[in-house]
Every structure is written in structure tokens, then in C-alpha cells.
Amino acid sequence: MIELSTGLRNHCLSTGSFKAALDGGKMYWYSGAKPADADAAIDGAQVLLVTISDNGGAGGLTFAAAAAAGVLAKLASQTWTGTVVADGLAAFFRFVEAGDDPLAASTTAKRFQGTISTTGADINLVDPNLVTSDPNPVDSFNVTLPAV
Amino acid sequence: MTIKASTGLRDAMLGTVGFKGALANGVLEIYSGAQPATADAAPTGTLLARITLDGGAFSHGSPTNGLNWDTPANAAIQKPSGDNWQGLGLALGTAGWARFKGNPADNDGSSTTLARVDYSVGKTSGDIRLPNINIDVSDPVTVNDASMQLPISK
Numbered sequence: 001m002i003e004l005s006t007g008l009r010n011h012c013l014s015t016g017s018f019k020a021a022l023d024g025g026k027m028y029w030y031s032g033a034k035p036a037d038a039d040a041a042i043d044g045a046q047v048l049l050v051t052i053s054d055n056g057g058a059g060g061l062t063f064a065a066a067a068a069a070g071v072l073a074k075l076a077s078q079t080w081t082g083t084v085v086a087d088g089l090a091a092f093f094r095f096v097e098a099g100d101d102p103l104a105a106s107t108t109a110k111r112f113q114g115t116i117s118t119t120g121a122d123i124n125l126v127d128p129n130l131v132t133s134d135p136n137p138v139d140s141f142n143v144t145l146p147a148v
Numbered sequence: 149m150t151i152k153a154s155t156g157l158r159d160a161m162l163g164t165v166g167f168k169g170a171l172a173n174g175v176l177e178i179y180s181g182a183q184p185a186t187a188d189a190a191p192t193g194t195l196l197a198r199i200t201l202d203g204g205a206f207s208h209g210s211p212t213n214g215l216n217w218d219t220p221a222n223a224a225i226q227k228p229s230g231d232n233w234q235g236l237g238l239a240l241g242t243a244g245w246a247r248f249k250g251n252p253a254d255n256d257g258s259s260t261t262l263a264r265v266d267y268s269v270g271k272t273s274g275d276i277r278l279p280n281i282n283i284d285v286s287d288p289v290t291v292n293d294a295s296m297q298l299p300i301s302k
């Protein structure tokens with residue numbers, strides 16, 4: 001299951017939403033061990049493989065206008081993609097708000113992170129072995145908030 | 149934990165106004181019996197007490213005497229310590245669960261759009277603890293503590 005940062009959890013408990021916090025943010029995919037939680041720093045043992053942004057450019061990512069049935073999806077009309085910058089086995093991702101440094105420890109930044117694998121992960125890929133210069137589109141992305 | 153958020157509340161937390169925003173100026177109702185399966189479902193049991201700010205009259209659609217939540221910290225949100233959440237017993241029964249409803253009209257039907265959160269109620273266990281869970285008509289009922297946490301993993 002995805003792990004929400006303290007900053008994101010406080011935001012969603014107050015008067016802000018998950019969407020409001022993270023629209024405009026970017027998603028970073030890494031090899032190596034996932035940090036213990038989304039507040040923790042990425043200490044350098046992990047390698048950044050790809051940054052997912054709006055059509056692979058400088059712009060941030062956008063979620064759908066509204067959640068339905070407890071699920072918030074990516075904006076269908078936006079292309080979420082990036083170009084792989086290093087060879088490696090994708091193991092986890094971190095999605096951060098606009099302007100946040102995904103490497104730094106924080107208890108206020110609004111972020112979440114999750115696992116990447118072939119099955120049973122938060123993001124499941126046919127082949128998580130990424131190759132430099134390959135495009136890496138994300139066609140489907142849903143966030144679910146359970147009832148309890 | 150038997151705190152259950154409705155679909156409407158989860159959609160608000162994901163897409164619009166957050167927990168505190170969705171439940172602003174709300175009301176807490178205490179029922180007998182077991183909790184419904186989800187907070188989308190119509191309430192079950194007997195309505196034993198309606199908790200408002202200082203026990204004042206409350207109507208959906210008006211903020212007067214509605215209940216509000218404190219600012220969250222460490223991924224938890226609480227009843228404001230200085231607010232008096234109170235009501236009078238409406239019927240005789242043993243409190244088993246409670247539903248916090250937002251300010252918009254809520255006719256107690258099944259809903260996947262209204263923001264609600266359900267709690268278990270008990271004397272020594274439960275999400276909301278009352279000094280006396282045996283409520284009678286006109287008994288004062290005071291809720292001293294209520295909270296909601298978002299765990300790290302979702």
C-alpha cells in the first residue's frame with residue numbers, strides 16, 4: 001500500500017484535499033530499497049531512474065477533477081511520462097508536491113511513496129528493468145482511500 | 149479500530165475539501181446497537197442522543213451550534229479541547245455507536261456522497277468513550293474526546 005507523508009495526512013485531515021496538495025507535482029522512480037516512510041530522506045543508496053511529469057516536460061502532473069467511489073485517478077487527458085536516465089531495476093516511487101525535493105527528509109512536505117514490481121506492488125510493470133533513454137509512460141494511475 | 153469513513157468523506161479528502169472541511173459545522177448522533185457495515189448505510193438502532201455545541205439547537209444547513217474539529221497534528225485530528233460537545237438523551241438505551249454528519253442535509257438514508265464518519269462507542273473500549281453508556285430521556289450526554297487518524301499506509 002502507498003505510504004502518505006505526515007504533511008499529506010495533516011493536509012487531508014484539514015481543509016485541503018489529496019488532489020489540491022499534489023496537482024502540479026512530479027513522480028520519481030528509483031532502484032534500491034524504499035525508505036521506511038515518505039517523511040524519510042532518500043540517502044543516496046538509491047538511483048533515480050526516471051522523473052514522470054506532464055508529457056515528459058517541465059510541467060507537473062494533474063489528477064482528475066474529482067474522486068469517485070473513494071478513488072482518485074490521473075487526469076485522463078494528460079500524458080504522464082518521462083525518459084529513463086539510468087539503467088536499473090525500478091523498485092519504488094515517490095510522488096511529491098510542486099517544488100519539493102524528493103531526497104530530503106520532511107514532516108511537512110506533502111508526498112506519498114509506493115512499491116514498483118511485476119505483481120503485487122503499487123505500480124506493476126511487465127518489465128521493471130528500465131533502460132537509459134527509453135520513454136516510460138504511465139497510462140493508468142489510481143489512488144484509493146479505504147473506508148477505515 | 150472501527151472508525152468508518154463514508155464514500156462521500158473519502159472523495160472529499162481525495163478531491164475537494166479534506167476531513168475538517170467536509171465535516172465542518174456538523175452533528176454527532178449516538179445510537180444503540182451495532183454499527184452499520186459502512187458509513188454509507190442508513191443508521192441502525194435507536195437514536196439516543198444528538199450532540200451539538202453546548203447542547204444548542206442544530207439544523208442542517210445552518211452553522212449554528214454545529215461541531216467543528218481542531219487543526220490536525222501528527223496525522224491526527226481531534227475534538228477541540230475547549231469545545232463542549234453535549235446533548236440530552238432522546239430515548240432509553242445502551243449506546244453502541246455514533247455517526248458524525250456534516251452540515252449539509254442528511255436524511256439518514258443510504259448515501260455515497262454525504263460526508264459521514266462512524267465510531268464505536270463504549271465505556272472502557274471503543275472509539276468514543278462515554279462515562280455512562282446507559283442513556284435515558286433527558287439525561288445529559290457529554291462527549292469529551294473524539295478523533296480521527298490517517299495511518300501512514302493507505
